[in-house]
Amino acid sequence: MxxxxxxxxxxxxxxxxxxxxxxxxxxxxxxxxxxxxxxxxxGECSYWACMPSKALLRPVLARADARRTPGLRQAVTGPLDASAVLAHRDAFASHWKxxxxxxxxxxxxxxxxxxxxxxxxxxxxxxxxxxxxxxxxxxxxxxxxxxxxxAALPDLPGLADARPWTSREATSAASVPGRLAVVGGGVVAVEMATAWRALGAEVTLLVRGQGLLPRMEPFAGELVAAALTEAGVDLRTGTSVTGVRRPEPTGPVTLTLSGDGAGAGGTLDADEVLFATGRxxxxxxxxxxxxxxxxxxxxxxxxxxxxxxxxxxxxxxxxxxxxxxxxxxxxxxxxxxxxxxxxxxxxxxxxxxxxxxxxxxxxxDRAGAPQVVFTDPEVAAVGLTAAEAERAGRRVRVIDQDLAQVAGASLYVDGYRGQARIVVDLDRGHLIGATFAGPAVGELLHSASLAVVAEIPIDRLWHAVPAYPTISEVWLRLLEAYRG
Missing domain, CATH: 3.50.50.60 (FAD/NAD(P)-binding domain)
Structure with a gap:
């Protein structure tokens, strides 16, 4: 050359x-x-993260919405076709080519x-x-x-020999495990617990802290936790893994547990264990x-x-x-x-x-990074949480709204459950953060990102009229509450 x-x-x-x-x-x-x-x-996104994980989750969320829709729920009674979902995932990962x-x-x-x-x-x-x-x-x-x-793996006795899943194995596995233990409470943990539970696995979610999605507004993790529990996930907070054993190469894995949460002591057997404990x-x-x-x-x-x-x-x-x-x-x-x-x-x-x-x-990166968590319910957030704003010394006002009270949400599915929050900087008069939790809220996020990044004054945002009846009408409710 x-x-x-x-x-x-x-x-x-x-x-x-x-x-x-x-x-x-x-x-x-x-x-x-x-x-x-x-x-x-x-890279990671195309083959082991964004694309395959969302391909796994899309049928899960579509079925959840269908089951909450009159006239449609009766037609959606059976389990997901796991083989078809995995084939769909494989196609979106370009079959790893x-x-x-x-x-x-x-x-x-x-x-x-x-x-x-x-x-x-x-x-x-x-x-x-x-x-x-x-x-x-x-x-x-x-x-x-x-x-x-x-993926960052903890330094645990026996972990290397146990061949744990990381996010890569969780998004590319060729079959549904009978029993899956998920260690962690962040985005990867809750998304993969959602997907594999819906595909038929018995899922135990082990969370060292007391809640899910700790970097988001508390209500987001609470709504996701309730939905996972209703879906049949065994959620154990206050639980740490102190040891891992897989005695046989193709046999089950045994986790040793400790902590102050319910079910934290003793051991747990699973066919696979996913460690979603950071990067x-x-x-x-x-x-x-x-x-x-x-x-x-x-x-x-x-x-x-x-x-x-x-x-x-x-x-x-x-x-x-x-x-x-x-x-x-x-x-x-x-x-x-x-x-x-x-x-x-x-x-x-x-x-x-x-x-x-x-x-x-x-x-x-610092002031307007948006993120969507593709669980049921979805979580979407941009900018600062209320706690982050207060720690930064900002003088803020927090406005909350029950999404179920919005006409578009009640039309979207029966029994809609969700919440919206905006964080307003009182000295500058514009949004510095917004969080939504509920079905289909991911599509609300870009409007919030625009409001945060463009620093649109609240008085001007009042004139951005949401269409009726859509879930976006929550913006009107939030601004009405702010104006009093």
Whole structure:
């Protein structure tokens, strides 16, 4: 290979949605770009997270809505067809093949190097290709670390030998386990408990704390907990796992439990156990030590996603690796910002829009990151919770609304249960947070995101009239309560 052909304006480590978007934005602005990937092009989201998990959950939520709809519930009496659901999931994961993604990169004019890439000093990346050969790439302007995150497993006796599920196995399993233990109370835990219970597994959810979805408004976790319990999930809060054993390679796994919750002592047998206990950065073997950084660490960046502790301003960390917002859509947002920043600097242009909400600042990570939890009921949130706002010293007013009292919600399904909350900054007169919990509330979220990000004054938001009868009419009820 000619040495000149291994020099690019931008080198991207990681071909997930974040790396793809960054390379695309840089290339669209005239820069040459290469992406280095050791696994499947498309990354975690395409094969082991967003797409397969939502493909598993969509039939679950559709059936739940159908069972609450007069005239339809009688037609939805049997169990889900697990084989059909898993086949649907397989299709959305492209059967774990990345041919289509590779074709997209090629058609976009972005080069691909398959193999394990490691930094080798400033602006250099050494790639060990699948056949063992090494290739060195040099960046004229920037290297972007977009390697994402992996499941973080606790240090428990016997865990490695027990071959636990992580989020990857939970979203790609080929069959429904008879008994599934889920350890954790966050998004992955509640979504996978929802999906596999609906597909026929006996699910036990073990939560060390006292509630679910602890980073969201308390009512969200309470509504999800009630629904999981009604669905037949054995929910045990205040319960920790202190040991794991799988005596036979294909036999059941035994968990040793402790804690102050009901059923916390003793042991629990299951066919599979999913540990959904957090994420860790995939930065342990990418050569960070060659540029003075700590391997395996989250990378500290400014609002342009440039790594702070590396001289020369050539290294960027985008997506999960910077720990700002571990969400695919936020990583793609950061990629758009960082791609524009890299292109401007490469062209010698000043960065004129680095103030909050400028084109060269990923402000939404801190002030307007939206998230949907695809449980039954759904949970959707953006911005700050009431508790977060108060801890930040903001003077706020919190407005709550029973979603069941909205005409559109009562028409959507019988017995609609849900709640909405907005958090208003009293000094600035606009929303800084909103949370919805209830069937189909995910589609309410973008309107809330617009209100938070655009800092729309409450008095102006009053003039955004929701259509009747829709669930969005909850906005009118919230604003009426605020105005008094």
């Amino acid at each position: 000619d040495a000149a052909m291994d020099t690019y304006d931008v080198i991207v480590l990681g071909a997930g949605p974040v790396g793809e978007n960054l390379a695309d934005r840089a290339h669209a602005q005239g820069l040459s770009a290469v992406v280095v990937e050791s696994e499947l092009i498309g 990345d041919d289509g993604q590779a074709q997209w990169l090629d058609s976009s004019g972005i080069d691909l190097v398959r193999g394990h890439g490691r930094l080798d000093g400033p602006r250099r990346v050494t790639v060990t290709e699948p056949d063992g050969r090494q290739r060195t790439l040099t960046a004229r302007h920037a290297v972007a670390v977009c390697t994402g995150s992996r 860790a950065p995939r930065t342990d073997d990418i050569g960070l030590e060659t540029v003075g950084l700590t391997p395996g660490a989250w990378l500290d960046v400014d609002d342009t996603c440039q790594v702070r502790d590396v001289a020369g301003g050539w290294l960027y960390a985008v997506g999960d690796t910077n720990h700002r917002a571990l969400l695919t859509h936020q990583g793609k947002y950061q990629a758009r910002v960082a791609g524009a920043v890299i292109a401007a600097r490469a062209q010698g242009l000043p960065l004129l829009e680095t103030d909050p909400w400028g084109a060269h600042a990923a402000t939404a």
